[in-house]
Amino acid sequence: xxxxxxxxxxxxxxxxxxxxxxxxxxxxxxxxxxxxxxxxxxxxxxxxxxxxxxxxxxxxxxxxxxxxxxxxxxxxxxxxxxxxxxxxxxxxxxxxxxxxxxxxxxxxxxxxxxx
Amino acid sequence: xxxxxxxxxxxxxxxxxxxxxxxxxxxxxxxxxxxxxxxxxxxxxxxxxxxxxxxxxxxxxxxxxxxxxxxxxxxxxxxxxxxxxxxxxxxxxxxxxxxxxxxxxxxxxxxxxxx
Numbered sequence: 001x002x003x004x005x006x007x008x009x010x011x012x013x014x015x016x017x018x019x020x021x022x023x024x025x026x027x028x029x030x031x032x033x034x035x036x037x038x039x040x041x042x043x044x045x046x047x048x049x050x051x052x053x054x055x056x057x058x059x060x061x062x063x064x065x066x067x068x069x070x071x072x073x074x075x076x077x078x079x080x081x082x083x084x085x086x087x088x089x090x091x092x093x094x095x096x097x098x099x100x101x102x103x104x105x106x107x108x109x110x111x112x113x114x115x
Numbered sequence: 116x117x118x119x120x121x122x123x124x125x126x127x128x129x130x131x132x133x134x135x136x137x138x139x140x141x142x143x144x145x146x147x148x149x150x151x152x153x154x155x156x157x158x159x160x161x162x163x164x165x166x167x168x169x170x171x172x173x174x175x176x177x178x179x180x181x182x183x184x185x186x187x188x189x190x191x192x193x194x195x196x197x198x199x200x201x202x203x204x205x206x207x208x209x210x211x212x213x214x215x216x217x218x219x220x221x222x223x224x225x226x227x228x229x230x
Contacts, residue, residue, distance in 0.1 A: 004157075042223055043222050046219065046221075089158070101171055102148055107156055
């Protein structure tokens, strides 16, 4: 039973346009959500996070939107750049008593930015 | 400021053997979590160590064990290796208290191949 789902294995976007990556979840107990970017043969790099009590968080070209009623979040990248080509993972976690619990990850979306 | 460091970066083991992977958390972090990432999948949570004890565990057999040292560094041990244990093993560090959902950082990973 996948609690975090990324239904698009890949996404191709033209350079300069907006990239929108989607993520759905089933566990209403998640306290926060994170997006990671991963290049081949490297560990995931933290991009941006959002608390479950917020509906939007913005950091430069990256914005994450959270729709709790739909159990859906999305990552917007504007404008898309060639260096953004990578696999993007959506992850979710809970705070239980103290500190972050283990994260639950989606399977990832491979974003390809075309010149 | 040192990030999360892992060793070794690559290793090959034979079925039935045992392996030890090592991780040093990011400076200022006291909690270490381990993840297994198989090809084409998202990382899966193995367990988390805080104050030298296993605080949380994912759905992995007892062949997977760990340890955390007083300096917060950690080891992941896998006994009786199976071919299916071939994967990228990721270490993540975070703070053990408070809302640390936005401060979870990963190392580059250790690639384990079981033959």
